[in-house]
Structures are given as C-alpha cells and as structure tokens.
Amino acid sequence: MCLGIPGQIVEIVDPGAYLAKVDVNGIRRTISVRLLAEQDVAAGDWVLVHVGFAMAKIDEGEAALTIEAMRKMGQAYDDELAAFDSTAITLESR
Template sequence: MCLGIPGEIVELSADRDDLAMVEVAGVRRAVNTGLLGPGEVRPGDWVLVHVGFAMSKIDEAEAAATLELLRGLGSAYTDELEALASSDIT
C-alpha cells in the first residue's frame, strides 16, 4: 500500500529551490517540493509526502487528522515510515 504521509517543512535547502527538509513522526528527510512550484512552501507548512515528493500542501488540522487515521492502519503506516527513514533523495 502506498500512502501520502503528512510532514512539516522544517528547513528549505540553501542549494536547491526544489528541496526541503521535512519531519514526519520524528524522522527528518529531504523531499522534492518541485511539484508545488517555486516559493510555495516555507518552514512550518505541512505537506503530503509520497515517494520523496511533496504532493500537496495541507493545513495543520488536516495533517493531524490524517496522522491519526494513518496510525490506526497499523503496519501499513509503520511500513511507510520505515521506507521514509531509509530513503535519501539527495
């Protein structure tokens, strides 16, 4: 199962305008923000992350509700977190 997981933008890349550091459940990874367009995200914004890409911006309330729902999925959620933790797009 493939999931879009909410993550909070914690830092923008100084070297590339299409990369940002995102935190998902305590895991920090670089994600590509190019699908959202230049200047569309900044630290504190929430995005849905799938396979290393920020797919869309969401608000904090939607992020919290989605995370709660995903936690209820059990292994599908933890599998996705493990895949995120082992990924590196830089």
C-alpha cells in the same frame, strides 16, 4: 503499500533545486517540493509526501486528522514510516 504521509517542512535546503527538509513523525528527510513551486512553501508548512515528493500543501488540522487515521492502520503505517526512513534525496544525487 505506498501512502502519502503528512510531514512538516523544517527547512528549505536548496531553493534553486526545490529541496526541503521535512519531518515525518520524527524522521527528517530531504524531499522535492518542485511540484508545489507555485505555492511558496516555507518552513512550518505541512505537506503530503509521497515517494520523496511533496504532492500537496495541507493545513495543520488536516495533517493531524490524517496522521491519526494512519496510526489506526497499524502495520501499514509502520511500514510506510520505515520506507520513508530508508530513503533520502541528497544534494549529491541531483
């Protein structure tokens, strides 16, 4: 199952390449924020992450509700976190 999971942007790693470091449940990965280029995402913003891309900017309340609902999914949520933990975009792979 592939889910969009909430993550908080902790750093814009490479503005020219639209890369940001995001924290998802304590797991930090570099993702693409190119799809949100028109929304001026910044550190502290919450985004919905799917397959290494920020798909939508969301507010903190929506992020909290989504995380709570996903935790209730049990193993599916754990599997999604494991998949997120095992992938990363690196500056060398651009």
